[in-house]
Amino acid sequence: MKVLKFGGTSVGSEEAIRQVAKIVQGNVDQIVMVSSAVGGVTDQLVEIGDTAARGKKEYESLLEAVKLRHEQMYYNLVENKPDTNFYDIIEEFEDICRGVWLLRELTPRSADFIHSIGERLSTLIITDFFRTQGIDITLYDSRKYIVTDDQFGNANVNFKLTNERLQEAKKSFTKVNLFPGFVAATEENETTTLGRGGSDYTAAILAGLLAADHFEVWTDVDGLMTADPRIVKKAHFIEHVSYEEALELSHFGAKVIYPPSIQPALEKGIPITIKNTFNPEQKGTLITKEWDEDKQLIRGISSIKDIALVTLSGSSMVGIPKFSYRFFRALSTANVNVILITQASSEHSITVGIDGKESGRALRALNTEFEEMIATNRINPIEIEDNFSIIALVGSNMRNQVGVSGQMFNVLGKNGVSIHAIAQGSSERNISAVISKEDLHKALNVLHESFFLSLTKRINLFIIGTGNVGKAFINQLAQQFTFLKKNHQLNIKIIGLANSRQMHFEKDGIPLSKWESYLAEGVAFTKEDFIQNMYDVNLRNSIFIDITASEDIAALYADILKKSISVVTPNKIAATGPQTDYLNLKSMSKRYGSQFLFETNVCAGLPVLSTLNDLVRSGDQVHQIEAVLSGTLVFLFNEYDGTTKFVDVIKKAKELGFTEPDPRLDLFGSDVKRKILILIRESGYTCEYDDIELNSFLPESCMESSSVEDFYEKVEKEEAHFKKLYEDAKAKGARLKVVAKYKDGHGSVGLEAVDATHPFYNLEGKDNIVLFYTKRYDDHPMVIKGAGAGAEVTASGIFADVLRLGQSDM
Ligand code: ADP
Ligand code: ASP
Ligand code: MG
Numbered sequence: 001m002k003v004l005k006f007g008g009t010s011v012g013s014e015e016a017i018r019q020v021a022k023i024v025q026g027n028v029d030q031i032v033m034v035s036s037a038v039g040g041v042t043d044q045l046v047e048i049g050d051t052a053a054r055g056k057k058e059y060e061s062l063l064e065a066v067k068l069r070h071e072q073m074y075y076n077l078v079e080n081k082p083d084t085n086f087y088d089i090i091e092e093f094e095d096i097c098r099g100v101w102l103l104r105e106l107t108p109r110s111a112d113f114i115h116s117i118g119e120r121l122s123t124l125i126i127t128d129f130f131r132t133q134g135i136d137i138t139l140y141d142s143r144k145y146i147v148t149d150d151q152f153g154n155a156n157v158n159f160k161l162t163n164e165r166l167q168e169a170k171k172s173f174t175k176v177n178l179f180p181g182f183v184a185a186t187e188e189n190e191t192t193t194l195g196r197g198g199s200d201y202t203a204a205i206l207a208g209l210l211a212a213d214h215f216e217v218w219t220d221v222d223g224l225m226t227a228d229p230r231i232v233k234k235a236h237f238i239e240h241v242s243y244e245e246a247l248e249l250s251h252f253g254a255k256v257i258y259p260p261s262i263q264p265a266l267e268k269g270i271p272i273t274i275k276n277t278f279n280p281e282q283k284g285t286l287i288t289k290e291w292d293e294d295k296q297l298i299r300g301i302s303s304i305k306d307i308a309l310v311t312l313s314g315s316s317m318v319g320i321p322k323f324s325y326r327f328f329r330a331l332s333t334a335n336v337n338v339i340l341i342t343q344a345s346s347e348h349s350i351t352v353g354i355d356g357k358e359s360g361r362a363l364r365a366l367n368t369e370f371e372e373m374i375a376t377n378r379i380n381p382i383e384i385e386d387n388f389s390i391i392a393l394v395g396s397n398m399r400n401q402v403g404v405s406g407q408m409f410n411v412l413g414k415n416g417v418s419i420h421a422i423a424q425g426s427s428e429r430n431i432s433a434v435i436s437k438e439d440l441h442k443a444l445n446v447l448h449e450s451f452f453l454s455l456t457k458r459i460n461l462f463i464i465g466t467g468n469v470g471k472a473f474i475n476q477l478a479q480q481f482t483f484l485k486k487n488h489q490l491n492i493k494i495i496g497l498a499n500s501r502q503m504h505f506e507k508d509g510i511p512l513s514k515w516e517s518y519l520a521e522g523v524a525f526t527k528e529d530f531i532q533n534m535y536d537v538n539l540r541n542s543i544f545i546d547i548t549a550s551e552d553i554a555a556l557y558a559d560i561l562k563k564s565i566s567v568v569t570p571n572k573i574a575a576t577g578p579q580t581d582y583l584n585l586k587s588m589s590k591r592y593g594s595q596f597l598f599e600t601n602v603c604a605g606l607p608v609l610s611t612l613n614d615l616v617r618s619g620d621q622v623h624q625i626e627a628v629l630s631g632t633l634v635f636l637f638n639e640y641d642g643t644t645k646f647v648d649v650i651k652k653a654k655e656l657g658f659t660e661p662d663p664r665l666d667l668f669g670s671d672v673k674r675k676i677l678i679l680i681r682e683s684g685y686t687c688e689y690d691d692i693e694l695n696s697f698l699p700e701s702c703m704e705s706s707s708v709e710d711f712y713e714k715v716e717k718e719e720a721h722f723k724k725l726y727e728d729a730k731a732k733g734a735r736l737k738v739v740a741k742y743k744d745g746h747g748s749v750g751l752e753a754v755d756a757t758h759p760f761y762n763l764e765g766k767d768n769i770v771l772f773y774t775k776r777y778d779d780h781p782m783v784i785k786g787a788g789a790g791a792e793v794t795a796s797g798i799f800a801d802v803l804r805l806g807q808s809d810m
Contacts, residue, residue: 037118416564
């Protein structure tokens with residue numbers, strides 16, 4: 001004999017019920033079948049009861065809707081109107097709700113009666129429908145067989161009486177024997193229920209007592225997964241688990257199976273399979289006693305969303321006899337389930353995690369128990385804090401493995417999830433942590449990625465700035481997306497995108513090929529809203545990318561880094577402000593596990609900063625830097641040969657897009673100053689912008705101008721000056737380069753005539769070059785040379801920073 005249990009979604013629609021009939025028909029064995037209420041109905045019944053109890057007449061229309069839904073299902077399946085059995089149940093339902101409404105009171109007894117209606121109706125529909133399909137089926141009212149005490153809402157089964165009644169019933173079993181799940185009754189025939197999700201338990205009791213050969217739990221997922229698939233999209237399916245692991249997973253919220261339900265099957269050693277009603281070909285998850293050795297370290301990650309922490313504390317608890325015994329007894333008498341004990345009861349306090357819904361009950365019970373001691377200040381008032389969740393790593397192999405908890409807390413910390421309490425189950429099959437409810441989604445996903453390595457890692461980007469560089473970056477990402485996913489297990493998504501006018505957020509990622517239309521349909525941009533949205537979606541592995549030149553945006557970095565979100569940017573403002581601010585950003589990122597990367601600040605996509613960082617990290621020391629850091633200036637002095645006026649060369653460079661929109665920014669040398677400043681700081685030295693000496697090649701008259709046009713005029717007037725610079729260099733066989741230097745502890749920028757033996761002599765086009773003289777590269781400097789400007793190369797530098805983060809354990 002087999003026991004088959006079908007959950008709410010499995011009987012949630014006519015289609016589903018037809019599917020169930022097929023599954024049942026496919027069995028040759030005798031079947032004991034248990035069914036839940038039609039999906040969602042129990043929740044509706046709870047609402048109806050509560051609404052009536054609050055004296056609200058709306059309960060009637062809610063009730064009507066429930067009735068109609070069942071009537072319709074019946075009619076569509078059986079192709080006939082329901083008979084009096086059906087309407088008798090509805091009438092009882094209406095009567096009791098009316099009573100509750102009149103009295104404005106919902107006793108646990110009435111609540112159970114109301115909540116039992118769902119299973120009673122669903123099984124009636126199934127029975128009549130199965131008969132039309134030629135299935136030999138008998139419907140048993142579970143209330144006559146499953147005997148419980150009168151702990152309404154969560155009744156305890158009297159196994160002895162239940163067994164007697166079932167053995168009697170078994171004698172006349174037909175091919176298919178259907179029992180409504182969840183519902184039971186006291187010896188006095190008062191309807192009780194076994195707790196939410198209790199149909200699993202009904203089925204397990206039947207399986208255990210009737211000594212079934214197999215117990216199948218039919219639900220809406222392929223089996224037990226490594227995490228709740230609604231929260232972790234990448235959760236994968238577990239083929240085989242031990243009872244212990246399944247128990248542990250379900251204890252911490254894997255609600256596919258209800259924890260007590262395993263117990264009766266476990267005692268009898270009956271194998272359990274979890275199967276998908278909507279995908280019956282799938283093998284499902286097998287739960288057995290045997291233990292197969294080469295299992296993974298971690299079997300799954302479970303979570304309970306809504307937890308309250310209850311704390312009993314007081315300095316004089318020391319010496320109060322049995323206070324922890326009394327604490328637990330009070331909770332248990334009030335039927336409050338302690339999910340985890342967050343610390344071994346110290347002498348001064350004890351904290352436990354309970355279901356958030358039970359916090360009121362817990363508080364009342366504890367206040368009564370400790371009333372006198374609280375009144376006399378011997379202990380503190382009971383503390384209850386809401387809005388927590390629990391996450392638990394579960395796996396039997398964890399027992400002898402060091403480092404699991406270290407990895408868990410490291411990963412959570414890096415993602416800014418703070419841990420309020422930790423507990424290791426005495427079985428050592430789980431490590432659980434209490435975290436804020438708002439961090440649950442992030443924590444689960446990041447742990448899942450960390451412990452189930454084969455899975456791809458998701459990186460979430462928040463980008464401000466869609467100018468030339470921003471566009472190029474998104475296009476490169478779109479081109480590389482599939483490659484990165486396949487070869488590097490990186491799934492990079494843009495979650496938030498903005499330009500100066502508009503912004504758009506998409507929790508699952510903005511389609512990379514359609515970002516422009518998504519952004520166009522976005523809402524008005526403000527930096528505050530953007531940041532707030534980014535914090536609110538609260539995703540793991542988040543990176544903020546600033547592709548603007550805005551001071552306002554740069555001012556946000558510190559706060560963002562503090563939220564454990566890394567920052568990547570070509571914007572030089574933050575790294576070139578006062579040294580203290582720069583150091584503050586660095587230490588902030590260290591402290592909060594985020595990173596601040598700005599490779600493109602110097603020489604666009606050339607790996608200048610990353611190389612420098614590697615040198616410094618590995619113990620090398622930079623003592624001198626020589627560099628050509630402005631592609632624009634290289635172009636100007638390469639082009640200028642005295643035949644065309646210098647001002648016309650500037651205009652040409654501007655036309656070609658090689659200058660800033662205001663070319664004065666390039667010509668004044670401030671951009672170069674910023675870059676050398678960053679190189680000096682990243683080498684480990686202290687330096688301020690104003691410490692860097694600037695020897696301008698512009699004559700005095702060009703330093704003040706009211707507009708770009710005015711500037712052009714002034715430059716034109718000084719043509720002779722530029723020509724002389726050129727001719728003098730030429731006479732020496734040299735070329736002009738604007739060189740940035742760090743030497744003898746001093747930074748400078750100035751025009752130099754370099755001869756043919758100098759490595760700068762042959763710089764082409766807009767190339768940049770950097771020479772690092774270090775302890776290790778002393779006579780022959782480390783040279784980095786290549787295109788140092790342009791949207792594409794800058795975008796690729798940003799990309800490199802993103803990948804660097806993706807491949808680190810961010
Ligand atoms: P039923 O109505 O069939 O009893 P439930 O809704 O009670 O179904 O349980 C099945 C649901 O449990 C799945 O749809 C899934 O969303 C959720 N769930 C939570 N954790 C897990 C997990 N680790 N593996 C599988 N499902 C899980
Ligand atoms: N119908 C009940 C509930 O929703 C029992 C069950 O489905 O297991 O909790
Ligand atoms: Mg369930």
